Every structure is written in structure tokens, then in C-alpha cells.
Amino acid sequence: MTDIILGIIILGLLSLFLFFAGRWIGRKLPIWGVYICAIANVLLIGCYIRWLWDNVLLAQFLPFSNLIVVGNWFPLLLSLFGGMVCGLIPRLGVETRDFNKGLRIRQALVLVITQGIGWYAVVQPLLGTVPICTDNWEGRICLQTTSHTCSAACAATLLKECGIETNEQEMANLCLTRRGTLWQGLYRGLKLKTAGTDWDVEVFSGTADDLKNGPQTTSILMVGIPTAESAPPIYSKQYGWIPGVFHSVLFFQFLPDGNIHMGEPTPTIVEENWSEEDLRILYRRRGVRLVKRAGR
The missing domain is CATH 3.90.70.10 (Cysteine proteinases)
Structure with missing residues (x-):
């Protein structure tokens, strides 16, 4: 399983980078620009699901034994989206006494949902047990x-x-x-x-x-x-x-x-x-x- 572990590490590092890239977008771009980027990100996820997720072309782009992991881009795309949302949230609220507490809760909720969905898609094929076979x-x-x-x-x-x-x-x-x-x-x-x-x-x-x-x-x-x-x-x-x-x-x-x-x-x-x-x-x-x- 060394190749699988290596693939998860690579995917994790790329997801971390994309989260902070998305967070920068959410904090620095005009709010309307962040909305456009977020919509584009959602469309990109849809295109990935429709045309690439289960496409054999992935084996040509990523001819590695851990393709089942590194060819799963849900954590990457959802990390970018989650970063944009987390960066945008502080700019949408009115500052009150409980503002920071509510801010952290909303950001944590976004992280749990996006990362949970993204990483479940990666580990789901690895769950369960291998059937016991004989040699006939x-x-x-x-x-x-x-x-x-x-x-x-x-x-x-x-x-x-x-x-x-x-x-x-x-x-x-x-x-x-x-x-x-x-x-x-x-x-x-x-x-x-x-x-x-x-x-x-x-x-x-x-x-x-x-x-x-x-x-x-x-x-x-x-x-x-x-x-x-x-x-x-x-x-x-x-x-x-x-x-x-x-x-x-x-x-x-x-x-x-x-x-x-x-x-x-x-x-x-x-x-x-x-x-x-x-x-x-x-x-x-x-x-x-x-x-x-x-x-x-």
C-alpha cells in the first residue's frame, strides 16, 4: 500500500496549497470577483464529474499504480472552493461581540463539509475487506x-x-x-x-x-x-x-x-x-x- 499512502500524501499537500490559494482569493479579490471564481469552481467540479472522473484518459495523464488516488480530484477542487468560502465569510458579516466566535463556527463547518466529502471520495474504494479466494x-x-x-x-x-x-x-x-x-x-x-x-x-x-x-x-x-x-x-x-x-x-x-x-x-x-x-x-x-x- 506504499503507493496508495504516497498518493494520499501528494493529494493532501496539493489540497492544502489549494485551500490557502482559495482563502487568498476569498480575502483579496472584490466580493463579486470571489463569487465568479466560486461559480467557476463549481462548474469545474461538474465538468470533472461529467467528463473526467471515470474517464480512461486519466490513465494516459497519470500512468501510475496509485491512479485510483491521484486521479481523484474531489479533495483538490473542494479545498479550493472551501478556501474561497472561508476567506469570504469574514467580509460578509457585521462585526458584533460574538462575531469572531460565529465566524470560527461557520468556517469550521465549511471545512468539515468540503473536506469530508472530498476525502470520503478518496478513501471509499479502500474501505471494506478483500474477498477470500482459492486458486482454481x-x-x-x-x-x-x-x-x-x-x-x-x-x-x-x-x-x-x-x-x-x-x-x-x-x-x-x-x-x-x-x-x-x-x-x-x-x-x-x-x-x-x-x-x-x-x-x-x-x-x-x-x-x-x-x-x-x-x-x-x-x-x-x-x-x-x-x-x-x-x-x-x-x-x-x-x-x-x-x-x-x-x-x-x-x-x-x-x-x-x-x-x-x-x-x-x-x-x-x-x-x-x-x-x-x-x-x-x-x-x-x-x-x-x-x-x-x-x-x-
């Missing part, structure tokens, strides 16, 4: 032995395909698996296991056509159906896909007959062929693969 393989596929470790099992298979030994339990630990695995956690586990090897981790997004035209190498895909209406009824009623529950599977290659060779960590399936229609319906346009490092 069928051929080249690591089988998931709990209902929450499909990503960890797929990661073990992907690494073994590249000659890196591991197992489901180790990957569940490294990927920060709790009641499932975030893609940033999967990225962490793979980054840690490939450190010092010829391999690096690539997170990609795109359509089924992009996958077909891209490298035909083993990859982990995020799949599922967001709602019952987003797929023909046969997928939920006969094939067992639960609306809103996402799953990790392995993509191997497109076959000459047009089908796709897939790997399933589910013990009752293991390997199967999907049609292109299956892929278009189930693929959630996000995946992870290992690529050779430059110059190796």
Missing part, C-alpha cells in the same frame, strides 16, 4: 471463486498469458477488490505486477468495431447490460445477464467465421464464442490489455 484454473483460465472477483481472476489470466505468475487472491488484494473491482483498481494491480517486466498496462475505450480493427491480443473487457431495455429479453431471461450488474471477461480474438473467442472466469462457462451481435450488445466500451514497453 481450468486450462489457461483462472476461475473466479467468489461473486466479486471476476476482474481479479481475469487479471490473473491476462498476466499468465504474458508469463507473469500470480493467482486470484493476489490480484484481488492488489486490485483493491471489495464488492467488485473499479477499473482504476484493476489498473493498479496490473501496474504493480508488470513493474520491472517487458510489459505495461494500456486502458482503452471504443466500440466493438474498434476492438475488431485493433490488436488481436488477450484483453479484459467490461461487459453487461445497463438496463433491461438496452438488450433483447433473451440476454436477461435466458443468458442470465442481470441489468445494472457489470462483469469482466477475456477477449482473445476474432475468428475467421466472424465469431469472437472469449474467456469467462465463471466456472460453468470458462471459454465460449460470442457473435458480433453479442459483443455489440454486451461490451461497455472499456478494456485493459498488456502491451510491450517501448524499446523492448
